[in-house]
Amino acid sequence: MGISIQNNHSTGSHSSYRRAYRPMAEINVTPFIDVMLVLLIVFMITAPLLSAGVQVDLPKTEAGPVSDKDEKPLEVAVNKQGDIFIGETKVSKEELTIKLSAITGDDFERRVFIKADQGISYGDVMGVLGSINKAGYKKVALITEPAAPSRK
Numbered sequence: 001m002g003i004s005i006q007n008n009h010s011t012g013s014h015s016s017y018r019r020a021y022r023p024m025a026e027i028n029v030t031p032f033i034d035v036m037l038v039l040l041i042v043f044m045i046t047a048p049l050l051s052a053g054v055q056v057d058l059p060k061t062e063a064g065p066v067s068d069k070d071e072k073p074l075e076v077a078v079n080k081q082g083d084i085f086i087g088e089t090k091v092s093k094e095e096l097t098i099k100l101s102a103i104t105g106d107d108f109e110r111r112v113f114i115k116a117d118q119g120i121s122y123g124d125v126m127g128v129l130g131s132i133n134k135a136g137y138k139k140v141a142l143i144t145e146p147a148a149p150s151r152k
């Protein structure tokens with residue numbers, strides 16, 4: 001006949017193990033914040049680069065803004081040297097209306113914005129405007145920068 005001795009400490013250590021390693025109820029947002037800050041910096045750097053087109057020194061006027069109801073207006077630019085661009089593609093004056101028709105699919109209701117450097121002659125701008133109008137586009141607008149407010 002023998003005596004059996006049981007150790008109660010083994011079951012007690014198992015329950016203390018359960019109490020020490022409970023799942024966390026909080027979410028660690030630090031990696032999320034790090035990713036969002038990196039994305040913010042990337043977008044802040046690339047956003048100015050996304051403005052497509054040719055750099056033109058626009059004249060300043062007190063004209064109001066044109067309502068932009070169209071999906072995506074076409075942009076025709078005339079730089080200081082008199083070169084004509086559709087978006088960023090350089091075209092000759094003879095190719096202008098042909099390429100506009102190809103891009104729009106002869107949709108003459110599509111809005112066309114003309115931005116011209118303030119250093120070129122009025123006649124050059126009117127020549128481009130006349131060509132576009134003669135091709136059948138009636139919604140043509142000239143782009144300018146807002147003038148500085150006058151102090152009285």
